[in-house]
Amino acid sequence: MTNTYAVVLAAGQGTRMKSDLYKVLHPVCGKAMVEHVIDNINRLGANRIVSIVGHGAEKVEETLGEKSEYVLQQEQLGTAHAVQQAEALLGRLEGTTIVVCGDTPLIRSETMRDLVEHHKASAAKATILTAIADNPLGYGRIIRAENGQVLRNVEQKDATPEEQKVNEINTGTYCFDNQALFEALKKVRNDNAQGEYYLPDVIGILQGEGAVVSAYATEDFSETLGINDRVVLAEAEQVMRARLAEQHMRNGVTVINPENTYISANAKIGRDTILQPGTMIEGDTVIGSGCTIGPNSQIVNSVIGDQTTINSSVVLESKIGAHTSVGPFAHIRPETNLGNHVRIGNFVEVKKSTFGEGSKAAHLSYIGDATIGSAVNFGCGTIVVNYDGKKKYVTTVEDEAFIGCNSNLIAPVTIGKGAYVAAGTTVSKDVPVDALAIGRARQENKEGYVTKLKLN
Numbered sequence: 001m002t003n004t005y006a007v008v009l010a011a012g013q014g015t016r017m018k019s020d021l022y023k024v025l026h027p028v029c030g031k032a033m034v035e036h037v038i039d040n041i042n043r044l045g046a047n048r049i050v051s052i053v054g055h056g057a058e059k060v061e062e063t064l065g066e067k068s069e070y071v072l073q074q075e076q077l078g079t080a081h082a083v084q085q086a087e088a089l090l091g092r093l094e095g096t097t098i099v100v101c102g103d104t105p106l107i108r109s110e111t112m113r114d115l116v117e118h119h120k121a122s123a124a125k126a127t128i129l130t131a132i133a134d135n136p137l138g139y140g141r142i143i144r145a146e147n148g149q150v151l152r153n154v155e156q157k158d159a160t161p162e163e164q165k166v167n168e169i170n171t172g173t174y175c176f177d178n179q180a181l182f183e184a185l186k187k188v189r190n191d192n193a194q195g196e197y198y199l200p201d202v203i204g205i206l207q208g209e210g211a212v213v214s215a216y217a218t219e220d221f222s223e224t225l226g227i228n229d230r231v232v233l234a235e236a237e238q239v240m241r242a243r244l245a246e247q248h249m250r251n252g253v254t255v256i257n258p259e260n261t262y263i264s265a266n267a268k269i270g271r272d273t274i275l276q277p278g279t280m281i282e283g284d285t286v287i288g289s290g291c292t293i294g295p296n297s298q299i300v301n302s303v304i305g306d307q308t309t310i311n312s313s314v315v316l317e318s319k320i321g322a323h324t325s326v327g328p329f330a331h332i333r334p335e336t337n338l339g340n341h342v343r344i345g346n347f348v349e350v351k352k353s354t355f356g357e358g359s360k361a362a363h364l365s366y367i368g369d370a371t372i373g374s375a376v377n378f379g380c381g382t383i384v385v386n387y388d389g390k391k392k393y394v395t396t397v398e399d400e401a402f403i404g405c406n407s408n409l410i411a412p413v414t415i416g417k418g419a420y421v422a423a424g425t426t427v428s429k430d431v432p433v434d435a436l437a438i439g440r441a442r443q444e445n446k447e448g449y450v451t452k453l454k455l456n
């Protein structure tokens with residue numbers, strides 16, 4: 001087995017994005033585009049992966065962590081110059097090197113593998129991954145001889161009107177004999193429209209030296225989208241979205257309408273879960289099996305147990321148990337931990353609170369910084385008063401407590417096990433176990449008073 005190395009080009013600023021965020025860090029379905037590229041290469045089983053970083057180097061390294069080695073390209077003088085920066089790390093090694101641009105996140109690892117195999121089978125020194133584009137504008141064009149032999153690549157800005165008509169494009173992914181690559185890079189010149197050192201010029205150089213160069217054409221152009229601006233970013237997002245939805249459907253998730261369901265690249269979803277329209281599953285969310293999510297729900301970096309329902313609600317950085325029901329119209333804010341068989345109903349906001357098994361807040365409540373035992377019932381309109389304008393305080397409600405409607409629990413306060421709070425009570429001191437707290441003005445009925453008023 002020959003060794004396989006990978007070089008990922010990720011040093012560019014991405015001027016056409018018009019963004020403060022470096023291009024390769026723009027997310028596609030919630031994952032940085034360069035991370036998609038690296039993860040796909042990893043699936044190939046490359047011996048080493050070297051990322052060329054420049055603009056936003058620190059941020060790129062922070063995002064990719066130990067998935068890659070890094071080389072700094074101080075000045076962005078072109079894609080050939082970028083690869084050349086890896087010479088100290090890779091130059092002397094024997095093997096096959098795949099080069100991928102950090103802005104082509106849709107190229108699947110299967111396609112990379114096909115490229116490598118084609119490269120090896122044709123005993124080529126260089127193989128370029130090409131595709132047929134309906135609209136090749138902006139891409140490098142593959143120039144072939146009459147017999148079909150690849151001669152070179154010509155960039156959009158250097159292409160003659162005749163060459164611009166060619167619709168076979170350079171996808172920006174290549175496979176090289178490693179040593180031939182670094183030798184040829186030394187011969188690349190920058191006498192072109194952009195004054196840059198172009199990596200695809202290596203193809204023409206090797207070809208001119210009589211080496212075998214080859215092209216491997218993929219059938220699926222959408223896989224090769226190079227994201228240079230936000231219009232293509234949206235196209236890529238659409239392709240990736242469809243691909244992810246299909247993966248989940250094949251694994252047993254029902255997606256009622258994949259076109260308006262948004263599943264992040266890192267999400268995990270159990271079988272027989274149903275995703276209703278308008279649902280966004282973001283970040284590293286994990287959803288159990290047999291759940292119904294949506295319609296119109298947003299779940300970010302959360303863990304949801306089996307058989308749970310989340311309807312028209314927002315769940316952020318929280319953990320939700322099994323057989324639990326959230327919504328419609330609930331807001332679960334970060335650091336919340338809901339147990340099993342919990343019910344959070346309409347217009348309930350929960351923040352940084354724990355709910356034990358079977359506890360309920362079914363209507364119109366705010367519960368913040370609270371620890372709630374099991375089988376607790378919050379009546380409609382219960383408010384936890386956790387903030388005095390300066391500090392936040394903790395409220396504890398023990399198992400089986402029953403809080404009447406429209407109560408205020410002024411933190412810090414503890415409601416003892418099995419205690420009752422009468423409707424309309426403002427609780428400002430602890431309620432003992434099994435006690436009834438009642439704190440409201442006593443009602444008085446003035447008999448006949450209305451009639452008297454009306455006579456005046």
Ligand code: UD1
Pocket residue numbers: 009010011012013024052073075076077078079080081082101102103104138139140141153155169170171172197198199200225226227228
């Ligand atoms: C490049 C190819 C083009 C191909 C297209 C496919 C060249 C000269 N052109 O064009 O033939 O059709 O990709 O998407 O290679 N980068 C660096 N350092 C640099 C310059 C670029 O790291 O000095 C990185 C960028 O961050 C980016 C990648 O290389 O991830 C490609 O650069 P970009 O400027 O987007 O090249 P294209 O014009 O798209």
Ligand code: CA
Pocket residue numbers: 101103226227228
């Ligand atoms: Ca590009």
